Amino acid sequence: MQETFEFVVSNPMGLHANIADQLARTASLYQSDFTLNYDGRTVNLKSVMGVISLGVPQKARLSIVVSGNDAKAGIAALTKKIQELAL
Structure with a gap:
């Protein structure tokens, strides 16, 4: 199964190290492959x-x-984390 999520970065500092770490930690909780495209x-x-x-x-x-x-659960968790971080 494959899931895709698109968004625009609203954080004035962009996707900085702290946010990158939190996104990576969230993705690492799942067995699926997570790719970020920019x-x-x-x-x-x-x-x-x-x-x-x-x-x-x-x-x-x-x-x-x-x-x-576990792509569906993974994308749901990542979407929630992005909203929490106000990214």
Whole structure:
């Protein structure tokens, strides 16, 4: 199963290290593969350094693709975390 979630970064500091860490921790709770896509580049969302390497600024459009047996639960948890972080 595959699930996709798209959003625009509203945080004035963009997707910084603290947020990257919290997203990676949330994704790591699931067995599915999590990828973050930005500006034609794709990284493993479970990798904090990979996420930081994208240098995602405010107003960037991102997509997250989750593939695996627990994709639905994973995307739901990640969507909730993004809302909690006001990303």
